[in-house]
Amino acid sequence: xxxxxxxxxxxxxxxxxxxxxxxxxxxxxxxxxxxxxxxxxxxxxxxxxxxxxxxxxxxxxxxxxxxxxxxxxxxxxxxxxxxxxxxxxxxxxxxxxxxxxxxxxxxxxxxxxxxxxxxxxxxxxxxxxxxxxxxxxxxxxxxxxxxxxxxxxxxxxxxxxxxxxxxxxxxxxxxxxxxxxxxxxxxxxxxxxxxxxxxxxxxxxxxxxxxxxxxxxxxxxxxxxxxxxxxxxxxxxxxxxxxxxxxxxxxxxxxxxxxxxxxxxxxxxxxxxxxxxxxxxxxxxxxxxxxxxxxxxxxxxxxxxxxxxxxxxxxxxxxxxxxxxxxxxxxxxxxxxxxxxxxxxxxxxxxxxxxxxxxxxxxxxxxxxxxxxxxxxxxxxxx
Amino acid sequence: xxxxxxxxxxxxxxxxxxxxxxxxxxxxxxxxxxxxxxxxxxxxxxxxxxxxxxxxxxxxxxxxxxxxxxxxxxxxxxxxxxxxxxxxxxxxxxxxxxxxxxxxxxxxxxxxxxxxxxxxxxxxxxxxxxxxxxxxxxxxxxxxxxxxxxxxxxxxxxxxxxxxxxxxxxxxxxxxxxxxxxxxxxxxxxxxxxx
Numbered sequence: 001x002x003x004x005x006x007x008x009x010x011x012x013x014x015x016x017x018x019x020x021x022x023x024x025x026x027x028x029x030x031x032x033x034x035x036x037x038x039x040x041x042x043x044x045x046x047x048x049x050x051x052x053x054x055x056x057x058x059x060x061x062x063x064x065x066x067x068x069x070x071x072x073x074x075x076x077x078x079x080x081x082x083x084x085x086x087x088x089x090x091x092x093x094x095x096x097x098x099x100x101x102x103x104x105x106x107x108x109x110x111x112x113x114x115x116x117x118x119x120x121x122x123x124x125x126x127x128x129x130x131x132x133x134x135x136x137x138x139x140x141x142x143x144x145x146x147x148x149x150x151x152x153x154x155x156x157x158x159x160x161x162x163x164x165x166x167x168x169x170x171x172x173x174x175x176x177x178x179x180x181x182x183x184x185x186x187x188x189x190x191x192x193x194x195x196x197x198x199x200x201x202x203x204x205x206x207x208x209x210x211x212x213x214x215x216x217x218x219x220x221x222x223x224x225x226x227x228x229x230x231x232x233x234x235x236x237x238x239x240x241x242x243x244x245x246x247x248x249x250x251x252x253x254x255x256x257x258x259x260x261x262x263x264x265x266x267x268x269x270x271x272x273x274x275x276x277x278x279x280x281x282x283x284x285x286x287x288x289x290x291x292x293x294x295x296x297x298x299x300x301x302x303x304x305x306x307x308x309x310x311x312x313x314x315x316x317x318x319x320x321x322x323x324x325x326x327x328x329x330x331x332x333x334x335x336x337x338x339x340x341x342x343x344x345x346x347x348x349x350x351x352x353x354x355x356x357x358x359x360x361x362x363x364x365x366x367x368x369x370x371x372x373x374x375x376x377x378x379x380x381x382x383x
Numbered sequence: 384x385x386x387x388x389x390x391x392x393x394x395x396x397x398x399x400x401x402x403x404x405x406x407x408x409x410x411x412x413x414x415x416x417x418x419x420x421x422x423x424x425x426x427x428x429x430x431x432x433x434x435x436x437x438x439x440x441x442x443x444x445x446x447x448x449x450x451x452x453x454x455x456x457x458x459x460x461x462x463x464x465x466x467x468x469x470x471x472x473x474x475x476x477x478x479x480x481x482x483x484x485x486x487x488x489x490x491x492x493x494x495x496x497x498x499x500x501x502x503x504x505x506x507x508x509x510x511x512x513x514x515x516x517x518x519x520x521x522x523x524x525x526x527x528x529x530x531x532x533x534x535x536x537x538x539x540x541x542x543x544x545x546x547x548x549x550x551x552x553x554x555x556x557x558x559x560x561x562x563x564x565x566x567x568x569x570x571x572x573x574x575x576x577x578x
Contacts, residue, residue: 084395091396208515216484223449223457224483296483303455304482333542335455335480336488336512340519342537363540 001117003110018105025108032103048085052078112238119235189324190297193331196369201287203249204275209257211249214293215300216331222246227296228288237286245286248277301327307335312348322353322380325360325373333363353381436489437524438462438475455480457487466529467555471496475524486513491522495558504560506553509533514542517572529555534574545572 007017007025016028016035028035059074199215206212211219219225225246230237237245275283304327309315315323326348330338339345341363347355357377364370441460449457458479463472474494481487491509494501512519512535519542520535531553536546548568553560568577 081391084392088395088398206515210515218484218486220481220486221449227450300483302453306453307455307480307482330482331484333538334485334487334512334514335482336510337485337514337519337538337542339508339510340512340535340537342539363538365540 001114006110006113006117020110023110025110025113027106027108029104029106035103045085048082052082116235187301187324189301189327192324192328192369192372193297196367196372197331199293201289201293202284203286204283205253205256209253209261211253213288214296217293217296217300219246219249225249227299228292230286230288232281232286248279248281249283252277252283300331304330304335308338311339318351319353319380319383321376321383322348322356325356325376325380328369328373328376329360329363353377357381436477436522437526438477449481449483455482455487457481464526466493466526467495467558469496471498474501486515488512489522493560502558504555504558506531506560506562516543518575521574521578523578531560532578534568534577536571536574543572545570548574548577550577 003020003022003025007020010017010025010027015030018026018028020026055078056075193215197215200213203211203213203219206216206218211225213219213225213228217224217228222243226239226242230242230245232241277283305315305323308326308330312318312326318326326338329341329344333341341359344356344359347353347359354377357374360370360373360377364373438460440462442463443459443461445459447457447459456478460477462475462477464475465471466473466475473496474492476492476494478490478492479487480490489511491505492503493505493509494503496502509522509531511521519538520533523532524530525532532550533553534548534550536548538544539546547570549565550568551565552563554563555561571577
């Protein structure tokens with residue numbers, strides 16, 4: 001959009017545009033207290049003048065009626081009040097040593113504004129211009145209440161709860177295979193993990209208060225967070241916004257952990273009610289994309305495989321089904337923890353896949369995902 | 384009358400001063416820096432408490448971006464220390480592996496300098512196994528004399544169920560690390576408390 005049009009729209013929206021060049025627009029901080037005060041003075045000055053006029057008129061009438069009084073003195077006092085009011089800004093500035101009534105400047109990149117406009121245009125394209133009575137989403141941007149789910153067509157697989165989007169959700173069984181079709185899975189392992197883990201496109205806290213996203217992606221530092229693209233109301237967060245969101249999520253997690261926010265059992269899901277960040281944003285208001293989750297899923301598998309291949313000699317020659325079983329175990333127990341499962345390393349190192357299947361039965365218990373892991377080991381034993 | 388003028392001036396000057404201090408205070412506020420600093424500190428609390436493995440002042444730290452890591456290595460710390468008292472700097476390398484879904488682990492490598500090359504004397508399984516709540520395995524180094532303590536436990540059914548923890552000590556002798564017999568210590572969930 002042309003910069004003059006942008007400036008025109010901004011001014012019409014009540015912003016004070018201080019200047020612009022081809023790259024940036026400088027606006028006056030709309031929250032500036034001094035500006036509010038000056039605007040108030042502008043109105044107050046007129047009111048005082050009108051009031052003074054009424055007083056003068058009253059004194060004139062009183063004088064005509066013969067009342068005693070020193071009108072000159074009153075006028076002099078009035079003049080003094082006006083003079084002091086007029087000079088108050090000058091006095092404050094002398095004390096301040098600068099212009100105390102100057103508001104901060106905000107520098108806005110034109111490119112960012114154009115991105116937002118393009119995004120809004122894209123969203124508007126989905127609307128039917130001939131349909132005048134379409135539903136309009138109204139929400140409180142401060143609290144996020146009622147904000148639309150911008151990626152609603154790929155809603156999370158973890159069971160929806162009365163506390164939707166607000167808190168801790170465990171992964172695990174129960175998420176079901178309903179969502180498998182939404183991913184272009186290229187292996188039975190991906191399909192299996194998706195089937196029993198499901199995914200969430202919003203950040204949530206796991207049962208140990210760790211921020212988690214996607215398919216159980218643990219957020220322990222910013223690089224793991226930055227691996228995902230995040231969107232708020234259809235607009236992609238830029239790097240600084242994502243960093244800010246990360247800081248707020250970590251603060252939220254720390255707060256929940258320190259308070260030991262209670263979890264509420266809801267089916268196979270544990271959750272807490274408060275999923276609201278310090279600025280009022282709900283965790284569910286900011287979501288990642290299917291592509292990001294899919295990318296991280298692939299990275300999890302390739303990374304885990306690379307790590308396990310360093311440890312297990314002859315990994316390359318393992319049957320694919322055995323690899324799948326071990327990768328699934330590493331998913332749940334970690335690439336470090338897998339080696340502390342009683343008897344598993346001994347079975348793997350001796351290619352005793354039947355023994356490994358028995359161990360899978362022991363550690364998975366009645367979890368549905370355990371049956372597939374056992375099947376994989378048995379398949380490896382038969383190959 | 385003079386008094387009235389004086390009071391009027393005092394009131395107006397007071398208002399001016401209030402405006403002055405109000406705007407000055409606003410200028411001095413550190414604009415959310417405090418908030419992000421607090422968030423960073425809180426983030427440390429979320430991470431598993433840093434365990435003191437006895438290795439300090441690394442000679443080199445390499446950090447790798449998770450997004451660019453293809454082998455799961457996200458950090459390598461190299462320590463140069465004289466382990467065997469031959470005045471040559473030996474090398475201990477600890478490498479952090481993570482797969483993105485669970486807390487990762489540190490893998491340790493011990494190499495003795497012989498003047499021309501490094502002789503790897505790392506015993507098998509010299510790595511940690513860290514969990515969100517409880518750690519399954521931890522390693523601790525001590526020096527003069529050089530000693531490694533390893534405490535671990537196994538998962539029988541699930542991670543958080545306490546099981547018997549075992550301990551071995553490794554001591555340097557004749558150019559290699561000699562392991563003690565494993566000994567039972569206690570039934571715990573987090574082995575860190577046993578160091």
